[in-house]
Amino acid sequence: MSARSGVSDKKAAVFLTLRQIPSGRVVSYGQLARLAGSPGAARWVGSILRQLPADSTLPWHRVVNSRGEIALPPASPAHLEQIRRLTREGVELNRGKIALRRFFWTR
């Protein structure tokens, strides 16, 4: 926990990292976990995104699974919203998948 925020440092790192993902690109849960300093914690990343407040300014919609699929329950409001946001950024889904070249890579 960081003393004042009440948010763990690891979680804060995930938020900071996610905020740096540019529009038009996506990251997998595993990538995000690794980039944020918690390699292997992909599932955990999903759990914290799930708890994001509805008014969050974080680009949560840029996070998909390693196969380029939206992980949220199909046809759920959030799922549709994610597709809407991605589409608005020029990211399209073909048969439910986002092209691998859309992933954000560091190097």
Added chain:
DNA sequence: AGCGTGACACGAC
């Protein structure tokens, strides 16, 4: 201090 849990990852078949 355990134990179950999950918007995952990945290798086998």
Added chain:
DNA sequence: GGTCGTGCCACGC
């Protein structure tokens, strides 16, 4: 290219 099993990490009870 599906489906299934196993591994993993941080979190909450």
